[in-house]
Amino acid sequence: MERLGVTETFAGVSLPGHLHTQESLAFAATFHFSPTDVLIATYPKSGTTWMQEILTLMFSRGDILPAKTIPNWERAPWLEQIYSRDALPEPAAHRLITTHLPAHVLAPALRRAKAKVIYVARNPKDVAVSFYHFHRLAKFLPDPSSFDSFLTQFLEGTVQYGSWFDHVKGWLGQRQLLDIFYVTYEELHQDLCGTAQRIGTFLGCPLGPETLRALGEHCSFASMRDNSMTNYTLIPPEIMDHSQGRFMRKGVVGDWRDHFTPQQNALFNRRYQEEMGELELPARWPMA
Numbered sequence: 001m002e003r004l005g006v007t008e009t010f011a012g013v014s015l016p017g018h019l020h021t022q023e024s025l026a027f028a029a030t031f032h033f034s035p036t037d038v039l040i041a042t043y044p045k046s047g048t049t050w051m052q053e054i055l056t057l058m059f060s061r062g063d064i065l066p067a068k069t070i071p072n073w074e075r076a077p078w079l080e081q082i083y084s085r086d087a088l089p090e091p092a093a094h095r096l097i098t099t100h101l102p103a104h105v106l107a108p109a110l111r112r113a114k115a116k117v118i119y120v121a122r123n124p125k126d127v128a129v130s131f132y133h134f135h136r137l138a139k140f141l142p143d144p145s146s147f148d149s150f151l152t153q154f155l156e157g158t159v160q161y162g163s164w165f166d167h168v169k170g171w172l173g174q175r176q177l178l179d180i181f182y183v184t185y186e187e188l189h190q191d192l193c194g195t196a197q198r199i200g201t202f203l204g205c206p207l208g209p210e211t212l213r214a215l216g217e218h219c220s221f222a223s224m225r226d227n228s229m230t231n232y233t234l235i236p237p238e239i240m241d242h243s244q245g246r247f248m249r250k251g252v253v254g255d256w257r258d259h260f261t262p263q264q265n266a267l268f269n270r271r272y273q274e275e276m277g278e279l280e281l282p283a284r285w286p287m288a
């Protein structure tokens, strides 16, 4: 399949060539946002698809039809991916766009346009576990070999999409500069509807009880797992080998406890402390 073994390097980060070219990345880096755009920014496996679904339901006022009939990558296209030039609609109220790019690439353009940004972060231990399983499934990512060697690369920041630490610190650094809302996967898990309400307020889109009810129901893990427009089962097996697992894998908080050895955990904690130190986070996640 096309460019499955190709890696592109951009802004110091390696990215799968199946989804990115230098041209598509340059398109993203020079993109003119509109003030009504809403950008979902994430490091992979942090709850991107979940946020795409939540915002879809929010802007459809609880009508599940768009979420049930249009694939998530068309509803909220990734700015930097090959197909984005064609997939991005003209600016309209609440155009949804997704990105995994580092903050420094997009921040100046976002600032100029005064576009709104939702940054979703997740406990990096769970990100590492989820990303490892995703590497087994996604044929456009390198074979992860063992979990131990994958974890080493994750902590070194040599995995595709780059360092989790750099990504999170880069976007957190935009707190005073962008119109940005930080939210964690763990907050969504704890209180989906309450968190959606807060996001709705930030976006100037308060949610009525009916919308909230539909959102809570449709954006549950079980309902998204069974929705072919969000669970990636539409992707052919040459690109995602569905026999290796599901994109909608477990959807839980703290799965790292079933994967990390005590040594891996100690190494992770040390590295986390070195990188994040006393940095103020929008919400804490249990690291122990």
Ligand code: A3P
Residues within 6 Å of the ligand: 042, 043, 044, 045, 046, 047, 048, 049, 050, 126, 129, 130, 131, 133, 219, 220, 221, 222, 224, 247, 248, 249, 250, 251, 252, 255
């Ligand atoms: P797991 O592999 O831990 O199950 P992304 O969309 O950023 O790639 O993130 C994918 C992760 O988010 C997967 O984590 C997936 O199961 C989880 N996820 C997606 N929708 C979810 C939901 N409604 N509830 C809980 N987790 C969800």
